Amino acid sequence: MDNDRVDQIIDKYQGEASSLIQILLGIQTENHWLPKEALERVSEKLQVPLARIQHIATFYKAFSLVPKGRHEIHICVGTACHVRGATRVLDTVRDLTGIKPGETDLDLKFSLETVNCLGCCALGPVMEVDGKTHGKIAPGKTADVLKNFE
Amino acid sequence: MSDILVRIDGKEVEASQGMTVLEAAQSAGISIPTLCHHEKLEPFGGCRLCIVEVQVGDWMKRVVSCVYPVEKNLIVRTRSEMIDKIRKMILELQLAHAPDSPELLDLAQEYGADKDRFDKEASFCIHCGLCVRYCDEVKKKNAVGFVDRGIRKEISFIPEIAAKECWNCKECFPLCPTEALQAAFVLTKSLTSPPLSHEPSSEE
Numbered sequence: 001m002d003n004d005r006v007d008q009i010i011d012k013y014q015g016e017a018s019s020l021i022q023i024l025l026g027i028q029t030e031n032h033w034l035p036k037e038a039l040e041r042v043s044e045k046l047q048v049p050l051a052r053i054q055h056i057a058t059f060y061k062a063f064s065l066v067p068k069g070r071h072e073i074h075i076c077v078g079t080a081c082h083v084r085g086a087t088r089v090l091d092t093v094r095d096l097t098g099i100k101p102g103e104t105d106l107d108l109k110f111s112l113e114t115v116n117c118l119g120c121c122a123l124g125p126v127m128e129v130d131g132k133t134h135g136k137i138a139p140g141k142t143a144d145v146l147k148n149f150e
Numbered sequence: 151m152s153d154i155l156v157r158i159d160g161k162e163v164e165a166s167q168g169m170t171v172l173e174a175a176q177s178a179g180i181s182i183p184t185l186c187h188h189e190k191l192e193p194f195g196g197c198r199l200c201i202v203e204v205q206v207g208d209w210m211k212r213v214v215s216c217v218y219p220v221e222k223n224l225i226v227r228t229r230s231e232m233i234d235k236i237r238k239m240i241l242e243l244q245l246a247h248a249p250d251s252p253e254l255l256d257l258a259q260e261y262g263a264d265k266d267r268f269d270k271e272a273s274f275c276i277h278c279g280l281c282v283r284y285c286d287e288v289k290k291k292n293a294v295g296f297v298d299r300g301i302r303k304e305i306s307f308i309p310e311i312a313a314k315e316c317w318n319c320k321e322c323f324p325l326c327p328t329e330a331l332q333a334a335f336v337l338t339k340s341l342t343s344p345p346l347s348h349e350p351s352s353e354e
C-alpha cells in the first residue's frame with residue numbers, strides 16, 4: 001500500500017488524531033494488514049507517537065502486523081458450534097488450506113482464525129469467509145465454499 | 151479552592167481540591183506503598199498496591215489512593231488486616247514475574263508475602279508503566295511503549311527512536327522496579343547496533 005493511498009484514508013477523517021482507530025481499520029480492511037511504513041506515515045500525519053499506534057495495533061485482534069491472506073476464514077469454536085461439530089469443520093478446513101488457526105498460506109490466499117462466538121449460535125456450526133456467514137456448514141461442504149475464492 | 155479536611159490514620163490532614171488521597175497522605179508524612187506512582191507523571195492506578203480504605207459516613211470502600219480524589223469528611227485507613235492481605239497478594243503475584251526485584255522483596259518482607267507462592271512466570275516486567283509514561287510525559291520521546299495485552303503485554307522499544315534518543319538519556323532505567331526495562335533495552339540495542347553502530351551521540 002503506497003503512501004498516497006494511506007494519505008487518502010487519513011484525509012477521509014480530516015487527519016484527526018481521534019480517528020486513529022478508524023484510520024487503522026481503513027488500512028487494515030483494504031490492505032489486510034498494517035505494514036510498518038503505513039503506520040509510520042499515520043504517526044507522522046496525525047502526530048501520534050508510533051509507540052502508541054503500535055500499542056493499539058497490537059491490542060485489538062482486528063489488526064494484523066503481519067501479512068494476511070486476501071480472504072479471511074473465521075471458524076466459530078464457541079460452545080454452541082463446538083457441540084455441533086465445529087472441530088470437524090475446523091479440521092477439514094485445515095486440511096483444505098494447509099494452515100492452522102492464526103496462519104496465512106504462502107500464496108496469501110487464505111488466513112484462518114478461530115473465534116468464540118459470531119452471534120448466531122442457532123446456525124452452528126458457523127464458518128465465516130470475508131464476513132459472509134455460512135451457517136449449518138457440514139465439513140464436507142466447506143470445500144464447495146472455499147473453491148469460489150481466488 | 152477551600153481546603154478539605156480529611157482524617158488519615160486518625161490524623162487530621164488539610165488537603166486541597168483535586169488532590170489525591172495519596173498526595174494528602176504524603177503531605178502529612180504518612181507513607182502508603184506505591185509501585186506505579188511517580189510525582190512527575192499523571193496518576194495511573196496500575197499496580198493497586200496503594201489501596202486504602204476510605205469511609206464517608208457509614209459507607210466504607212477500598213480504593214486505590216493514587217487516583218482517588220480527596221473529599222470532605224473522608225476517613226482514610228492506610229492499613230488494616232484486609233488491606234495488608236490484599237497488598238500481600240498483589241506482591242506475591244508480582245513476585246511470580248519478577249522474583250529478584252529488590253523493591254518487591256523489601257515490600258514482601260513488610261507484608262509477609264511469600265515470593266514462591268505462585269509458579270514463576272519470569273516476564274520480569276510488572277506493567278507499572280513508569281518507563282512508558284516517563285518517556286511519553288516527561289521526555290516526550292515515546293521511544294518505549296507497551297505492545298499486546300493481558301498476559302502477553304510487554305514493553306517494546308521503537309528501534310529507530312531508541313537508537314537516536316536512548317543512549318544519552320536512560321532516565322527510565324532507575325524508575326523500573328524490576329530489571330525488565332534494562333533487559334529490553336539491551337535487546338533493542340543488540341538488534342539495532344549492526345546497521346546503526348555509529349552511536350549517534352554527537353548528532354543530538
Ligand code: SF4
Nearest residue numbers: 275276278279281326
Ligand atoms: S519495564 Fe519496568 S518500568 Fe517499565 S513497565 Fe515494566 S516494570 Fe515498569
Ligand code: FES
Nearest residue numbers: 195197198200216
Ligand atoms: S501506586 Fe496506586 S495503583 Fe500503583
